[in-house]
Amino acid sequence: MKKNSVFFLFVLACQFLATYTSQAQMKSIKPRTIEMWPDLLIPQISPDGKYCLYITTNFPNGFNTLTIKSTKGGEEHSFTSARNFENVSLDNNKATFRKGLDTVMIYYFSGKLDYYLGYNQVQSHPNDRNTIILRKKDSVTVLKSGKMISLPRVMRVEFINGGTGVFVHTFDTIQNVRSESILKITLHDMKPYILATTKEFKSLCFNADFNKMAAILIDSSEKQTKTAIVIDLTTNKVRIIKNSLDISELVAFTKTNNLILQLKYDTYSQKGNQTSDLRIWRYTDSRIPIAENRSTQIMKGCIPLNSDQLILLDIKGEKTDWNRGVYSNEWGNTWLISQTDGDCDEREVNWNPACKKRWFIISFSDGKRHALKLPDDPRIQYFLTPDEKYVVYYDREKDDYCSYRIADSSVVNLTNHTKLSYLPEIKVDTGGYIPFNQRGLAGWSKDGKSVFIYDDYDIWMFDLDGKSVPINITNGLGKDNKIVFSFINSLTKNIIDTRKEVIVTSLNTLNKFNGFYRCLPKQKSINPELLYQGPFIFYIPFYAIFNFQGRVPLKAASAATYIVRRESATEFPNYYSTSDFRSFTKLSDLSPENEYKWITTELHSWTLPDGLKIQGVLYKPSDFDSTKKYPLIFSLYEKQSNALNGYIFPDPVLNGCQINPLILAQEGYLIFKPDIYYKFNKSGESALLSVESAIRYLGKYSWIDTTKLGINGCSYGGFETNYIIAHSRYFKAACSASSISDLFSYYNNSYEGIYTSFTYGQLRMKRNLWEDPDYYINNSPLFKANDIETPLLLFHTTNDGGVKFSQAAQLFLIMRRLRKPVWLLEYKKGDHGVFDLENKVDFSLRMNQFYNHYLKDSITPIWLKK
16 A cells, blocks of 8 residues: 555656656747747638648748648648748649749649749649640740740730630830730630730729620820720620720629729819918818818729720719628629718718718619618618619618618518517627627528528528518527527628528637537528537637637538638647538648647636626636746736637737737736626726726635736727726736827827717717716826826837827826826837837837836836936
8 A cells, every 4th residue: 555655656746747847848938939930821722622722831930831731631742932832723633833933833633743944923724734824024835735835025814715715915115115915815726816905904804704804995195095995705806995084993894794994083172171371171061171182083984795885873073882792792783872962071970961871773784873762871881682672771770670672662670570689788888889789791592582680699581571480590599508600601602592501600608619500591490500619719700809710611612621720729720621510630730839838728707796797818827836826917908708719829919019928928927808898988987897806806816916916908908908097006017008098189089080989989988078078087097197006108109090199198298297107118110009020029028027027026127217
């Protein structure tokens, strides 16, 4: 018995020694560690789903590696270069790319590798593996089954007509006179044919099938007239469309091959407002003088498929908005546009009557407009259905989604009898956001009969005519279990076939698990089927924070094979393949964090005095020792708990001005990011309440030194930091970056019409400055500067487009006048943060020295003294 005990103690000691030795051998994260860190670029997958390609930057250190791999794992081929890989493409047979400056490579999945030295670009034929285009500077060589044709002075080259020909844009200079030509090479005889020649072609545009192209043609006359040229690349027919306006850009071909373009109209000015020495401001002006920055009016026009006439779609002198919307994937036969009544500055849409809008459907075939009887509230987002028969929108007055049938102007209240699940705390919390708190439209049914709409958790299907009962396609499982379901738009393209199963993402808001479910839209009262979820981030379309959204899954064009990216707080974001979202095959295998002292994350929950349960993320060093006491720094910005499983790269600072928990953990700190829930008119007080309640909750842990607390925030989080130290005595050091200190002066900041952001944005003020000035005073840290006892380090860039430098200077000057401990770091480079490595390293080092001095009693840095 005694021998067994001794042996057990010996084994335990060995394990402890091994762990201690392992930790001691780990490298520490430093501000410049990011220079040695690898990353993965967006991958590609072959149409048949059998192969994928991805590029790893800075791997090995100082090099880049291109990897071609079977999606089933195992088979792999890699190429390494000291330069970036360019012109990368992948098809079912091969991968093509440029390595270095002048080596084009074609790797066939059979194992064959072709090199073309001296070329800098290769284009593969879509169907014929024996046909390629090689580029060398401005010359082109087309190879087809041993035949070859070369052309000099080439500007652009493309396969056209399903690969039956090659489009070539060339230039030439004869006796100092430059000209450009458009040619077509037919691959069956490998001969070039000139289709058009002029002084210059600009804004080249192709239709989806690459059998029609258009360009702006600039002639050689003294006026250099700009006209449009449209070429049928099948028949070689050329159409030249002349007009009296200046064509500035070709936009796109529509689905029916009408050509949309942009034109410039006369100069816009209000000379009556300004002389050389005087600018007059009038309260009756629709637009304030500093917002008068348009020099020309940009209008859209259309060239119908079988016409040589240009149709003007906009009205001269009036402002038209083209509302393509995120749920429209291509230009259709008609489009939804709005006409603004006055000369409205879009930053004032929430209050300026000049911003009211009238809505129309416009035809691309004849330019005719059909007026729609829609609300004129400019804050409403309208969406045209893919079949162009309905407009769907959220009515802010009714608090409902509606559909508007264009044919008869009838309106159906889609959500009138449906209780969509909107989180009560989110409803109060986000208040005036635009649009309110709704996630909005999710997509359309393929048959054109339905629209999908998100509530806070679930996905609903509504009949556009209102005749069928709405279906909660996730069956309320989201609301019941606090899981957020979302479509993956890269897979659905916003069009849902209701007869087929659809994959949706899931985010469990209670434990932050992310994963995938499968549901069948037309099946009622059936829960979606769980495929996989875990403590990772795959893809979070909604409620993600900063860079922790993950990456949208990538689908093979002709197969049910997908590439996803998976990450956790302790696992590098690697690529995996899957065919069912249940099992995953690892493709990339990077784990640089294993060589370094890292961090772990913990999700904590506690209750506010009003009974609301909130969450926060605690970051600990990987060598955390519960017998020690650690100083703790709060890092503030809205809600960050959904980033629990996010992988943090070792940047000196995050997002230009935020502390990096990785670096501070190396210094022996704990970092806590609490979620903050807001009440109207009490943004600062809400932050204070959340933070102080978190302090009381965390105080129960013996390993937290509550006498050594720091606080940190950037931008809006900096405002919260400023407010909290003006009302709390808990903190021994604070760092506030790019922050607001005075709501009064910020209210009338000319940037983006800031005064509208108070009642319709992040500051959540329900009343205006003149209605309740006390709210603005009470939320302004500047007015409580005399109560600040916490040493404060301010950071700001000289030219901050979001929060002017004067916000930091005001607080600094008043605290200096009061002889309060305050320092201001003003960086001349950057905008609302610093983004070049040298300044990020500098700020990181100074911030760490500041915290070390006040929270760890280290020596005073010289720059704090002189």
